[in-house]
Amino acid sequence: xxxxxxxxxxxxxxMGRMAPDLTAGFVREALSRAINxxxxxxxxxxxxxKQLEEQRGDxxxxxxxxxxNHVRYAGAQGFVTNLGGVVxxxxxxxxxxxxxxxxxxxxxAGIAHLRGYDLEDPRVRNAVLGCMLGDDVxxxxxxxxxxxxxxxxxxxxxxxxxQLDKVISAEVTSELLTKVAxxxxxxxxxxxxxxxxxxxxxxxxxxxxxxxxxxxxxxLLSRTMR
Numbered sequence: 001x002x003x004x005x006x007x008x009x010x011x012x013x014x015m016g017r018m019a020p021d022l023t024a025g026f027v028r029e030a031l032s033r034a035i036n037x038x039x040x041x042x043x044x045x046x047x048x049x050k051q052l053e054e055q056r057g058d059x060x061x062x063x064x065x066x067x068x069n070h071v072r073y074a075g076a077q078g079f080v081t082n083l084g085g086v087v088x089x090x091x092x093x094x095x096x097x098x099x100x101x102x103x104x105x106x107x108x109a110g111i112a113h114l115r116g117y118d119l120e121d122p123r124v125r126n127a128v129l130g131c132m133l134g135d136d137v138x139x140x141x142x143x144x145x146x147x148x149x150x151x152x153x154x155x156x157x158x159x160x161x162x163q164l165d166k167v168i169s170a171e172v173t174s175e176l177l178t179k180v181a182x183x184x185x186x187x188x189x190x191x192x193x194x195x196x197x198x199x200x201x202x203x204x205x206x207x208x209x210x211x212x213x214x215x216x217x218x219x220l221l222s223r224t225m226r
Contacts, residue, residue: 075206116223
C-alpha cells in the first residue's frame, strides 16, 4: 500500500469527524441522485442512452464514452475541491467525497443500464455500490466474507438481502473517506501552493474514477441482447 493510502486509513476517522454528515446513508442518497438526476445533471440511464444514440447503438463504444465523460467530471470537481489545502479542508472534504460518490455512482449505473440491468432493482443498486469499491477491495471483502460475492453475482442473486444494503453502504463510505484522506496528505505535506493541490486532486480523482469505470465494464456483463 502507498504511503498516502496507509496514512489515509489512519486519518479516515478524523476525516469522518470533520465531515459528520458523511454517514453510510449519504451514499444511498448520492446513488439515488445519480440515478434520478439532480439539477442540470440528467439521470444515469438518460445520459447513457444519449451516448448509445451518439454511438449508433454500439454498447461498448457508449460505455467508453460514459467512462471518459465521468473521468472529466471527476477531474474537474477534484481540482476545485482540492485548491485550498488544509485551511479549507473542513468545507471541501465533504464536497469532494459527495461529488465523487455521485459521479462514480452515476457512471457505474450508466454502465449497468447499458448492459441491461434494472436500476430500480435493489440488488442492482447494491452491485453499483460494490463496483465503486474497486476490484482489489471487493476481492478482499469477499475473502473476509464481509461481502457475499462480487457485484455481478449480487446483481443477479435470486433474492435481495436487505442486510447487505447497510454493509455495502458502510464499506463504500469508508473507502471514499480513506481515499480522500490519503489524497489530502499527499497534497498538503511539504506544500504551500494551493493550485498544486487542485492539479493533484484532479488527477487523483480522475484516475480513481477511470479505474472504477474499467472495473464495472469488466464486471457487469450483458444481461440483454441488443
